[in-house]
Amino acid sequence: MKLFITGGAGFIGANFILYWMKNHPDDEIINFDKLTYAGNLENLHEVERSPQYHFVKGDIRRPEEVSAAMDGADIVVHFAAESHVDRSIMNPADFVETNVGGTQVLLDCALKQKVKRFHHVSTDEVFGALALESTTKFNEDTPYYPHSPYSASKAGSDHLVRAYADTFGLPITVTNCSNNFGPYQFPEKLIPLAITNLLEDKKIPVYGDGLYVRDWLYVEDHCRAIELVLQNGKIGETYCVGGLKDGKGDINNLEVAKKILTLVGKDESYLEYVKDRPGHDRRYAIDWSKIKRELGWEPFYDFDEWLEKTVAWYKDHQDWWSAVKNGSYLAYYEKQYGK
Ligand code: NAD
Ligand code: DAU
Numbered sequence: 001m002k003l004f005i006t007g008g009a010g011f012i013g014a015n016f017i018l019y020w021m022k023n024h025p026d027d028e029i030i031n032f033d034k035l036t037y038a039g040n041l042e043n044l045h046e047v048e049r050s051p052q053y054h055f056v057k058g059d060i061r062r063p064e065e066v067s068a069a070m071d072g073a074d075i076v077v078h079f080a081a082e083s084h085v086d087r088s089i090m091n092p093a094d095f096v097e098t099n100v101g102g103t104q105v106l107l108d109c110a111l112k113q114k115v116k117r118f119h120h121v122s123t124d125e126v127f128g129a130l131a132l133e134s135t136t137k138f139n140e141d142t143p144y145y146p147h148s149p150y151s152a153s154k155a156g157s158d159h160l161v162r163a164y165a166d167t168f169g170l171p172i173t174v175t176n177c178s179n180n181f182g183p184y185q186f187p188e189k190l191i192p193l194a195i196t197n198l199l200e201d202k203k204i205p206v207y208g209d210g211l212y213v214r215d216w217l218y219v220e221d222h223c224r225a226i227e228l229v230l231q232n233g234k235i236g237e238t239y240c241v242g243g244l245k246d247g248k249g250d251i252n253n254l255e256v257a258k259k260i261l262t263l264v265g266k267d268e269s270y271l272e273y274v275k276d277r278p279g280h281d282r283r284y285a286i287d288w289s290k291i292k293r294e295l296g297w298e299p300f301y302d303f304d305e306w307l308e309k310t311v312a313w314y315k316d317h318q319d320w321w322s323a324v325k326n327g328s329y330l331a332y333y334e335k336q337y338g339k
Contacts, residue, residue, distance in 0.1 A: 002028040004073035004115075006060055006106065007080030009033040011185040012121065012219055014043035016077065019223040021047050028052050032069050033080065034059045037328055042320060043184045060102030066109045075230060076110050076118045078103065081157075084188055085125075085150045086336055089278060092149035099153035100160065107164045119230060120161040120174045124215070124240070125151035127176070129281035132211065137287035138176075140238045147279045165236055173233045175226060177241035178286050182219035182306070183313045187321055188332065190214075191307075194257055195314045196321050198264040205337055208276030210254035213283040217243030218306035221299040228295040239295070242286025245302050250285065259304065263311040274337060 003020065007013040008031030017029055029047075033039045035057055047053045058065035060080050070076070081099045082088065088095045103120070110118045127138040128145030144159075146152040164170040181191040194204040225241040233239060244251075257271055291297045314321060 004030045004076045006078045009039035013079035015219045016223045031055045085148045088150035095153040100156040103157040118172045122176045124178045126155040130283040137285040139287040171235045174238040178215035178217045180219045194260045203272035204257045205274045213250045215242045239291040242288040
C-alpha cells in the first residue's frame with residue numbers, strides 16, 4: 001500500500017511515519033512537506049535511507065506539486081497545517097491559506113486520483129471552549145464554535161473535507177483529537193517549551209491565571225488511533241481522540257507546569273505569570289467512547305507516565321531541541337514573550 005502523508009516532517013506527522021514504518025514495513029510512504037519553520041527532516045533520520053520512504057518538498061497550496069507527488073497513492077493522511085494558536089493571532093492569513101486553501105487543493109487532487117481514503121487530522125479546538133466548572137466533554141456531535149484564527153481555519157478544513165464526501169463521494173475519515181505531546185514537538189507548545197526552558201535554566205511562561213485545562217494525548221497513542229481508523233474506521237465517519245483515561249479528572253496548566261518542575265528538579269520560582277492569550281479557550285475535554293467502542297482504542301498509559309517519558313526524551317535529545325531553538329524561533333519568542 002502507498003500512503004501519501006502531508007506534513008510528515010512536523011511533530012505528529014514524523015511520529016506517525018516512524019510508527020507506521022515500524023508496524024507496516026512493506027508499505028510505501030511519500031512524505032510531502034513544505035518544511036516551514038515547524039518541519040524538520042532530522043525527525044526522520046531513522047528512516048531516511050529506507051527504500052520504502054520518499055520525501056518530496058512541496059506546498060499543499062500548489063495543485064501541480066501535489067498532483068505529481070500524489071500519483072499512485074492509495075491513502076492520503078493529511079497532517080500539514082499551520083498549527084500554533086499564538087502564531088495565528090500574529091498572522092491569521094497564513095492559517096487560512098494553508099489550512100483551508102491547502103486542504104481544498106489536496107481534496108481536489110485526491111478526488112481526481114481516486115484515492116481509497118482521505119484521512120483528515122483535525123483538532124478538538126474546532127468545538128470551542130467548555131466551562132471550567134463543568135464536567136461536559138466534546139464528542140462527535142458537539143457543534144463547531146472555534147475562537148482563534150487557527151481553530152477557525154481548522155473548522156473550515158473539516159467542513160470542506162465533509163463537503164467533498166457529501167458532494168463528490170470522496171471516501172473520507174476525520175479525527176478530532178486533543179493536545180498532543182511527546183518526542184519531536186516544536187518547543188513553542190506548552191510542554192516542550194516548559195521542559196526545554198527549564199533545561200536552559202529559564203522560567204516557564206504561564207498564561208493568565210494558569211487555570212486553563214487541556215486533555216493531554218501522548219503522540220504514540222494518537223498514531224495508534226489513526227492506524228485503527230485507517231484499518232477499520234467506517235468511511236464518512238468522525239472519531240474524537242482524547243488522552244485522559246476513564247475516571248481521571250481535569251489537569252490544568254499550572255498542574256502540568258508543577259509536574260514538569262518536579263521531574264526536572266526545579267522549584268516554583270521557575271513559574272512566570274505572563275499576559276494571557278486573547279480569546280483563550282478555558283477548558284477542553286474529550287469523550288473518546290466512540291473510538292473505544294467501535295475500534296477498541298484507548299490510551300496505553302496515563303498522563304504522569306507519558307510525561308515522565310517525555311521529559312526523559314528531551315533530556316536525552318538536547319542537540320535536537322537546541323538546534324530547533326536557534327535561528328528564526330528566537331525572533332518569534334521575543335515577539336511573543338518579550339526579552
Ligand atoms: P507541526 O506544526 O509540528 O507540523 C506541521 C507540518 O506541516 C510541518 O512539517 C510543516 O512544514 C508542514 N506544512 C505547513 N504548511 C505546509 C504547506 N503549505 N505544505 C506542505 N507542508 C506544510 O504540526 P503538528 O503539531 O504535527 O500537527 C499536525 C496536524 O495535527 C495539524 O493538522 C494540526 O492541526 C493537528 N493537530 C495537532 C495537535 C497538537 O497538539 N499538536 C492536536 C490536534 C490536532
Ligand atoms: O487541542 C488541540 C490543539 O492543541 C492543537 O489543535 C494545536 O495545534 C496545538 O497547538 C494545541 O493548542 P493549544 O493552544 O492548546 O496548545 P499550547 O501548547 O499552545 O497551549 C497549551 C495551554 O498552555 C494553553 O492553555 C495555553 C497555555 N500556554 C501555552 C504556552 C505556549 C501557556 O500558559 N504558556 C505558554 O507559553
